[in-house]
Structure formats: C-alpha cells, structure tokens
Amino acid sequence: MSLSAKEKVIVKDFFAKVSSRSDEIGAEALARLIVVYPQTKSYFAHWKDLSPNGAPVRKHGITVMGGVYEAVSKIDDLAGGLLTLSELHAFVLRVDPVNFKILSHCIMVVLSMLFAEEFTPQIHVAVDKFLALLALALAEKYR
Amino acid sequence: MVQWTDFERATIQSVFEKMDYDDVGPAALSRCLVVYPWTQRYFGNFGNLYNAAAIQGNPMVAAHGKTVLHGLDRAVKNMDDIKATYAELSVLHSEKLHVDPDNFRLLADCLTIVVAARMGAAFTADVQGAFQKFLAVVVSSLGKQYH
Numbered sequence: 404m405s406l407s408a409k410e411k412v413i414v415k416d417f418f419a420k421v422s423s424r425s426d427e428i429g430a431e432a433l434a435r436l437i438v439v440y441p442q443t444k445s446y447f448a449h450w451k452d453l454s455p456n457g458a459p460v461r462k463h464g465i466t467v468m469g470g471v472y473e474a475v476s477k478i479d480d481l482a483g484g485l486l487t488l489s490e491l492h493a494f495v496l497r498v499d500p501v502n503f504k505i506l507s508h509c510i511m512v513v514l515s516m517l518f519a520e521e522f523t524p525q526i527h528v529a530v531d532k533f534l535a536l537l538a539l540a541l542a543e544k545y546r
Numbered sequence: 547m548v549q550w551t552d553f554e555r556a557t558i559q560s561v562f563e564k565m566d567y568d569d570v571g572p573a574a575l576s577r578c579l580v581v582y583p584w585t586q587r588y589f590g591n592f593g594n595l596y597n598a599a600a601i602q603g604n605p606m607v608a609a610h611g612k613t614v615l616h617g618l619d620r621a622v623k624n625m626d627d628i629k630a631t632y633a634e635l636s637v638l639h640s641e642k643l644h645v646d647p648d649n650f651r652l653l654a655d656c657l658t659i660v661v662a663a664r665m666g667a668a669f670t671a672d673v674q675g676a677f678q679k680f681l682a683v684v685v686s687s688l689g690k691q692y693h
Contacts, residue, residue, distance in 0.1 A: 431671075438671035439678055455671055508655060512662045512674060519663035524580035525598045527659065531581055 406536065410529040411478050417526050418475045421518055428513050429468025430461035435509040436502075443502055471510070474537045481540035493544040500545065503538035510534065548683050550625055557676040561661065562622045567615050570664065574657040575611030576602045582652045588645060614653070621684050629687045636691035647689035654681040 406414070421428065434455035437444050450459040470488060477484025492498050511530060515522045522530075579586050580598045589595060592606040601607055617635070624631045639645045658678060662669045669677075 435671045435674055439675040508658075511659060512669075515659045515662040516666055516669055519666065522659075522663065523598075524577040524602065527577065528581040528598075 404532055404535070406478065406529070406532055410532060413526055413529040414478060414533045415475060417521070417530065418472065420521065421514070422472070424517060425468050425472060426465045428510065428517065429466070429471075430464035431513045431517075432506065432509045433460055433464030433467060435512065436506055439509070440502075440505050443505065446496070446498060446502075467506070468510075471534075471537065474540070475533075478533070481536055482543050485537070485540040486543070489541050489544040492541050493546075500538065500542045503541060504535075507531070507534035507538060547626065548628070553672065554676040554679065555625060557673050558622060558625065558680050561665070561673070561677060562618070564665075565615075565661070566664070567612055570657070570660055571611035571613070571615035572608035573611070574653065574660045575614060576604070576607050577660060578653045578656040579607065581656060582649075585649055585652060588643065588649075615657075618684065621680070621687075625680070628683050629690060632684070632687040633691055636688050639688060640692040647685075647692055650685040650688050654678075654685050657681065 418425075437447070437453065437460065438455050444453055447453055447459070447463075452459050454460065473488075474481060474485060482489075511522075511527065511534070514530070515527075579589070579595060579601045586595050589607070589610075592604060592610075594600040594604060595607075620631050621628045639647075639650075658674070658681065661677065662674070665673070
C-alpha cells in the first residue's frame, strides 16, 4: 500500500493547513495515548510527571509531531529520509512497533476533533496510509 | 465480567443519548468503506461503491449504517453482559454473513473518529477511553462465537 501522487498532495496540503496548531495536535495526541492506552506509559517511567496535561507529556507530544512534519517533508522517500529516526527507535528507544499504530489512531482522533469539517473520509484514508508508511519507515532498522 | 466505573457508565449513556443516529451511523459506515476499501467485499449488492462520493451518497450504505449503529443500543442498555447480549449476532456474523471479525475493529475505529468530530472538545481523553473500552467489549463479544 503506497501513496499515490494525488494522496501525497492531499497529505502535504492537509498538514500544511493544520500546521499552525501542530503543537496542540501533538500534545493532545500523546495525552490521549497515555490515558486511553495506559500500557504506553511504560516508555515514560523515567518522567516525574506522567499526567496527561503535564509539561513532560505536552513537550514530548510537540517533539513527536515535529517528527511527523519531518516525515511529511520527506514523503517521497520515507525509509531513506527517516533513517536516523529509525535507528533511534530501533537501538535506543526500542519502542514496540505496535505503539506506532496506536499513536497514529490518537493523532487522527485529534485531527478529527479539531478539524471536523476538513478531516473528510478522503483525507482520512490518505493520512491513515501516510501514518502507516511512516510507522513502517520508523521500524526499518528494527531487525 | 467487565468492570465499569461510574464515570464509564455515565459517559456511555450520555454519548449515545446525545448521538444523532441518522447522521453518525451513515457517516461511520461510509467512512469505513472509504478508509478500508476491502470492507466493501460484504456489500456487493449495494450498487455504486466506486468512489468516496458514490459511497457517501449511497442510500443503502446510509440505511445500513443506521441499522448497525442501532445495533449498539442493546449493549448500551446491557453493559453488564454484552457478551451474552451479542451471542446471537456473533453467530449471525460468523455463520451467515462470514464477516472477518477484524472488520468490527475497523468500523469501531471509524465510529470513534466520527464521534470525535461531532463532539469536538467534549470528546476528552477520558471520554475517548470510556468509549473505546465500550467498543472493544462490543467487538470482542461479536467475535466470541466464531469457530
């Protein structure tokens, strides 16, 4: 399942449109991840404050969303473009890839909440595919 | 048996009480058919499903979306024994309709996205948690009688 040229345009345009709220999207998505899927907190045991609206969670959500935007800019070669990030996730963070799917879902729930009119089914499918391919690229160096 | 907190019970009742079934049902099913096109395999006799616009305008999809959403009513009213409530429906989906149970999860995800859009900020993380837990129990119950 690869992105068609049209879908790449849809993804780039949509993320450009919502970029002014990207920090909010990232913070909210990560907050939902740890509330709705508490097992994900296991990756953040070293944080003093694991409250969904606390500073560490919100800051990290912003970081993660920055990564998503980096991926959008490298949409024509995700595996190559995200090599360094993949090495980070594979050798240092060792996040189980199942969590990429879960976070993608949380990101899309937030997009749907904040941009109800814009997040049409056509845009939803393109974004869903993009996030799935992003996850695959992140898992590239895992084994 | 599934344990529900008071918050979860109240949230599920409230979300479904406020829901516009005629809007959410068709929106969720049509979104599922667009986002996960392989789910169209079960609707060969629904006519034109050739593109997103056709799917979203298809009256049979809309009608079936309402049917499916109303199917959740029984679980909303019987939260303490959803498994038994859906035993018959599970057999139906397995023996007669031959629906891959993973599709229930896909539809549940689309329903979550649609409800999030309709509720906006009211769809807080805690509400999302309760809603997804409810749907997970429904999905599991619908898959229980498959063998």
